[in-house]
Amino acid sequence: MTDASSAPSAPHSPGPGDHVFLVDGSSFIFRAYFQSMNQDARYNYRSDRLPTGAVRLFCNVLYKMIREGVMGKKPTHLAIIFDKSEESFRKELYPPYKAHRPPPPEELVPQFPLMRDAVRAFGLRPVEQIRYEADDLIATYCRIAVEGGADVTIVSADKDLMQLIRPGVVMFDPASGDQKAKGSRPERVIGEAEVLEKFGVTPDKVVDVQALAGDSTDNVPGVPGIGVKTAAQLLNEYGDLETLLARAGEIKQAKRRENLIEHAGLARISRELVKLVTDVVLETPIEELVAPGIDARGAIAFLKAMEFSTLTRRIAEDTGIDAAAVEPDEFLKVPASDFAPAPAGPGAAAGGPPAEAQSGAPPLGGHAGTPAALVDQVRAKLAATPVDVGRYETVSSLEALDRWIAEARERGVVAFDTETTSLDAMQAEMVGFSLALEPGRACYVPLRHRDKADLFGAGLMPGQVAPEEALPRLKLLLEDASVLKIGQNLKYDALVMQGEAIRIASYDDTMLMSYVLDAGKGNHGMDELSVRHLGHKPIAFSEVAGSGKSLIGFDQVPIDRATAYAAEDADVTLRLWLLFKARLVAEGMLTVYETLERPLVAELAKMEARGIMIDRQILSRLSGEFAQSAARLEAAIHELAGETFNVGSPKQLGDILFGKMQLPGGRKTPTGQWATSASVLEDLAEQGLELPRRIVEWRQLTKLKSTYTDALPTYVNPRSGRVHTSFALAATTTGRLSSSEPNLQNIPVRTEEGRKIRTAFIAAPGAKLISADYSQIELRVLAHVAEIPQLKQAFADGIDIHAMTASEMFGVPVHGMDPQVRRRAKAINFGIIYGISAFGLANQLAISREEAGAYIRRYFERFPGIRDYMDRMKAECRNQGYVTTVFGRKCHFPAIESRNPSERAFVERQAINAPIQGSAADIIRRAMVRMDAALAKASLSARMLLQVHDELVFEAPEGEVEATLPVVTAVMEGAALPALSLKVPLKVDARAADNWEEAH
Template sequence: MPKTASKDPAKPAPNTAPKPVAAKPVASKAAAKGDHVFLVDGSSYIFRAYHALPPLNRKSDGLQVNAVLGFCNMLWKLLRDMPEDNRPTHLAIVFDKSEITFRNKLYPDYKAHRPPAPDDLIPQFALIREAVRAFDLPCLEQAGFEADDLIATYARQANERGASTTIVSSDKDLMQLVTDKVVMYDTMKDRRIGIPEVIEKFGVPPEKVVEVQALAGDSTDNVPGVPGIGIKTAAQLIIEYGDLDQLLFRATEIKQPKRREALLENAEKARISRQLVLLDDKVDLEVPLDDLAVHEPDSRRLIAFLKAMEFTTLTRRVADYAQIDPANVDADPGNKSGASVFSPLPPSDVTPAPGDAPTAGAAPPAKAKPTGARDDKNSNRKGTPAMLAEARGEAIRKIGFDRKAYQPIGNLDPLNALIARAHDTGYLAIEAMSESIDPMQAELSGLALAVAPNEACYVPLGHREAGSGAGLFDTGFAPGQIKTADALKALKPLLESAGIQKVGFNVKFTSVTLAQHGITLRNIDDAQLMSYALDAGRGSHALEQLAERWFGHAVVNYGGLVGSGKGKLTFDQVTIDKATEYAAESADVILRLWRVLKPRLVAERMTTVYETLERPLVSVLARMERRGISIDRQVLSRLSGDFAETAARVEAEIQEIAGEPVNVGSPKQIGDIIFGKMGLPGGSKTKTGAWSTTAQVLDDLAEQGHEFPKKILEWRQVSKLKSTYTDALPTYVNPQTHRVHTTYALAATTTGRLSSNEPNLQNIPVRTEDGRKIRRAFIATPGHKLVSADYSQIELRLLAEIADVPVLRQAFRDGLDIHAMTASEMFGVPIKDMPSEVRRRAKAINFGIIYGISAFGLANQLGIAREEASAYIKKYFERFPGIRAYMDETKDFCRRNGYVTTLFGRKCYYPDIKASNASVRAFNERAAINARLQGTAADIIRRAMIRVEDALAEKKLSAQMLLQVHDELIFEVPDDEVAATLPVVQKVMQDAPFPAVILSLPLQVDARAANNWDEAH
């Protein structure tokens, strides 16, 4: 139920005559097994459409009609654009009747505090009812009951007859009705809500939702609940005690004093709340279920209504379907006529306008059968989501690319026409083009836009003319461009509209770039992240590769466009005609990828992964990147000097050991000395014939006690710290913000871990003293502290959870030193006064097992014989047999399926796990074993990042999240808010898995505040 206003005012809009309660169809049809009943929560949808769509006024009289348009588009989608096997046989629109219901008699304050409906929405209520009648659909409302009660009753009756039911709504109050035969469908997000989605929302299955709501209450409807108990706590209590009655009966057993007292004092409120939220499915219906049978509407009447509302695009769709010339139908005289249209539906849900590429999977307008009609030839055809996705993909692939159709936009008139077109389709592909890869400092070269295949353009904004800048009055800009400020002013309402879908590719770059110009990109989708959610590990997610893979199309090569070497151009120096060809094609490819990949999310059950772990994180990371972090240049300068001295000293020692002049930076010279002159073992040559001197090779030799390779490693490490961090970091300071702004990549790893670039802040060594010194240069601004919140041994905890290792789980519960416990289990050494060397070995094994370490690797790491390391690993598996079983099961699963899954459903693909090459096969086996743990940990911190900003805002705290480094989050917090911020951050991070996954082993988060990153960590 909407949270912003009452569902319907008590009085109809002015100058509208009251209508009958229901418009009955021409004939009844008994609902039976195999039928599909659609029940639209009309009152709720009105408010969703109103708030989702931008204001839209009829030209003839200025009346706002955005909610009416959204409602009509939704009805057309249900009747004509649903897959053939998922169309309604029975359909009704159910409204609240603005009278007191039985709930108000039970609890007079029920819904007492809801604000009135917006003034410009009130006149639309009557028009929406008229729209329903124009579609010749039942328009239901019944005195004394809410729409939800009628829906519950119809759903029960349909179930009893063997029919399935779809409730068109996203209202949480209806989720109690979901079963294997009853689903909910959110048309605005094209999202199905079944049992798993209800569990994700409430932490309990649908049959327990009422119990949770009774405890948590609902401030929107003024349902009291139990003060201090939210959804999460309520779900935990119901899971533990079974139901509300048992919980209240055993409330004295609850250990937490505040929770126990709250339940005891508010038991009656909880019982009343349950009555308020429990839907009545025994309503004596005034309109029988059989009378909801779908039939063909009077097309001329519907066209007359749509013309009166001035919905030209939808009028054309209906006329095309009915094969009627709309010019031969007069507008309904009761409603006036004429204007532009906005459609909130995504491409897979919109019948294409003439000239558009046909939407794959949409019913052909001219040949479609009446909705609900049976097709004997295809009655056994299974129109599964997978088949639908395949069909849509095939349709898109058949549409060739026409680069000649791409046009530059050099003035506002065609730009405004394109904006109107985007309102018509309801979506827009967009990509910001710039001369820099740093979105914080990038100057906009232009914007690439697309609204349909081959209907793409480029809006150049900052291209420079060749040889410009010579004249006194020469601006340097090429002609035929709109001023950036004018173009963005025209585009801003569209880009910030929550009702228009903006589709990007690595859309975070565009989001940050536009944010620098005061535009907040809203309602985004990211085709790259869809590809990542579906195919992580199965290939590149670069636009060029995806265009080739999905469409067999080679895009314009960027390198060929800008050149290379000294003559390399920045994008703003590329001529506008060539830039248009490249940029518009990119937007076209992005839009096509979106239309191909979005149905796959549903078909392959990856929608939840994308919607909960990928898409919401884009805006979170965009804000983090814009905030940046302060560094102390003086600290870095001193460190750079120290590292230079160390490198010089080590280099002198290397020369002395070698006994000859050595270029320490030359791998060839180093290899010749180690394996040629010194004759050390283990040498192998690369394809070029040079000795291999990789870090692994040098590590192995150093572990054997050879001094020369050890010194080379030392020199390489200190030189890298100097060049990569102490020298480079100051060059990344933004001249406007005076802070360092890293860029995060979401689709860079197979497991869901983020990567950090330009600069990379995730690879600063934390276990070495030199690495910690670099972290000291990251500082809080005056009056603030840096807070580091870090998951403690999260992957080991997940290993204990997933592999079900009782000893490890109990050790974590008891707060034991996990490495000391492991050592005690393996070596029989008491935990108290355990030698540090013994604990170090156990720690190496603990973490090594997660990464599938071999006996050879463990031997090198601990400096012991391979036989001894092999015995350690064997004993480890004997003491913890569940771990071996977990590893074997994971490898077997991956061999069968090609992927492993995290606890949250992310798929990590390892197609080479069956490779004939033994080393490749072993690597993929180790990676698959680790992926379930690392991927789950990555999903958990993503969930925490998505939630923490709202949690801080709810507590009116001004802490800002700046960095994510694997299992750690860094915040900047005002000094006087540190004490209040720490527990909020810890709770969000610890509860991040809930309610999707309930861990038996609680997570632990360590959080500290200090003036710099090192001290806080």
């Protein structure tokens, strides 16, 4: 092996012949730590007493994996994937999730950042992402790799990842410790047979087994009385979880039957908790994860700083580098005390400065009377007023409630929060609400806490205010525009209050304030914000409502415990608001918050409440069509094979193709089975072999059926009969919205069968769906911000932008242009926005890398302003840590200073793209904020239902469609005004039809 530090591997998407290694870094950290406890203590510390034992083992395994691979296979792509934080979307779905996990060992805490430094030192990029766990990222990378035709090895022993095993995907469990030691186990490969042995079912049913059995380690509740063995028996008999729950009444064992019927909801929640997400919008594209050669100098510098002499010597010998000539990484040569874990919890706020100061964030340091000085004063006051849950008041009478409401109206500001029975705001029942008037002064108003001893009679606990008397008073307060209501993720509370016929007027949202100030710096959930900014860890949901099988609904929580929990939320929210309000002014971000974030809360709440109709019959028919087509394909497959077999069984399929029929290209996986991945089958199909081609078609059809046509009807709300997605405002760095439960921004449109699914999204009787879509908005924004005369002129003249680009680059006339030439120009136009490499463009256009490189060089020669813009954005991000959209939104990229060249290059590409993508996102936000008022002014009753990136979807009465189209188009095309006059016109294509596919 040679020193490859100066020759990073070119990015490329994994395809046939590639092997993707996905390493579960988060679980390996703990495993390495406990293994290190079995070795000589001298090897577990640096000379300054910094704990490093787990890092040492991690580095040894990482080096071996890069250099040798595993089980005779070397990676073409290698990802080391970590958990970013514990605040994943699963905690939003089910707050007790992982709530009672103990804190990590004290000596492991300082090694967490060192693990990531080690990954960078070896020439890799640590992969992590807010809101998602490492397992979700692994699942998404796995799906992309398999769809591209690559094989995947998941390096982990985590049972949750076993649901991903399929043709072309195996798990590798590295050796555990000294093989002679008690309790150790050798390295092993986990395939379908091993999953079947562990769970009693095939990998596709692992999720359903876990949903029934639960997991006490992660607080996944499951169904009482059902373990893994029983779950497997039931699923093998009934097929899947939903069928089992639907037919639970047929089960003979009385207790088992009763538990399944009573706890069906827990089983479904559990399934959502254990089911891995396979469509994460990845911040680190898979093509960027090409396995590098060893960055020998970087690795040696890190290892010398860690004092790992044996591995330093080994790498130096392997790469021919003189280790003595490489200086230790000075950044890591710091006193061990700097790595000591900071105190956390309620005592932290009382005993010292807020967490921002503890973590090294300096005060703004403004002169007295300036906005910056005010921020420092607010921080100091908050630090001097510790959170004391014992001081909160339970409001149990109308007289007390009237006093609190009167004072709120007198002050003109009140923090407000709801407690409910569900995380689904469309189906939640309000249990109580909390108010806070100043730091330390908060109350909880219980309304519907039920006595556990009288659940069937719905008996209420004593000491509560009657809802029919409290809610009219609350309505007067919340609808009073002269009183500012402060909330955290207020969209949820707004939807809950809509269910009580209450509209919240005049509000601020601390989650969105944080998002405007610190997008890209971390999560914006209340608990994390409290720890980060106030140095206070709030009461966990599990502390009041239990967890796992002991979980109770909030309506069963004793009122005194509910008061401590709920009033604290309001108190913390008010404190965050005081700090963020001052920061918005001091940091010049108030206008961004006031114009792009706060107004959208009400609009999205209305859109979510409206929902969209789906035609179950169309989905059912499509499911039937897909099933029939799959059955016909299956029959043809059996005929071609000369026998019947389970087409979905990789083992049986491999035996037929390569054992019986002796087709070319057969190779066995480490488990001894024939490889039957998508790439293997597609390669055979391209050779003109009929049987593999039919199998590929069968797999595509069955996936469409299970993922879409069968699943979408389960999201229909029983009250409204419509599908209500949830839009997240603070989920991306650039301001783009995301959609979940279900994700309606990801409906497939690439295949004819996939596009048919959109036909199931329909208008109500007597109405039409309208789809209004910005045309090439990101290229238009690029022309504006990069000052490209040719692009600006082409957009102004309405010329085909891709044909114009081709004409400029290749010297061919626009009229009568070869479509192939235009396609190349289109690929370059869109690729430049996302920093495409010559390698990536070569793959996309099926040309040589040299030819692709020549295209890109010619592009920059013809449009020099684009290169100037890119250089300007990279310098701007390096200088200030963020870039801005044309409307002033800040997109932070802390990793721009990374010492790892590949990571730094990736972040630079993000910094180049963020102002373009973010400006486009801001434009459609501005359109959404104005849309309802514009429609109302025109006396039109069209309703905005969905936002899908650059597209808005409406429902309008048939008789108003012709009048609605120009209003929608005008609002969208004029959305940047009056704040900004773009140098290129915006263009919107709007059409109406009976269903979404026809309208798009």
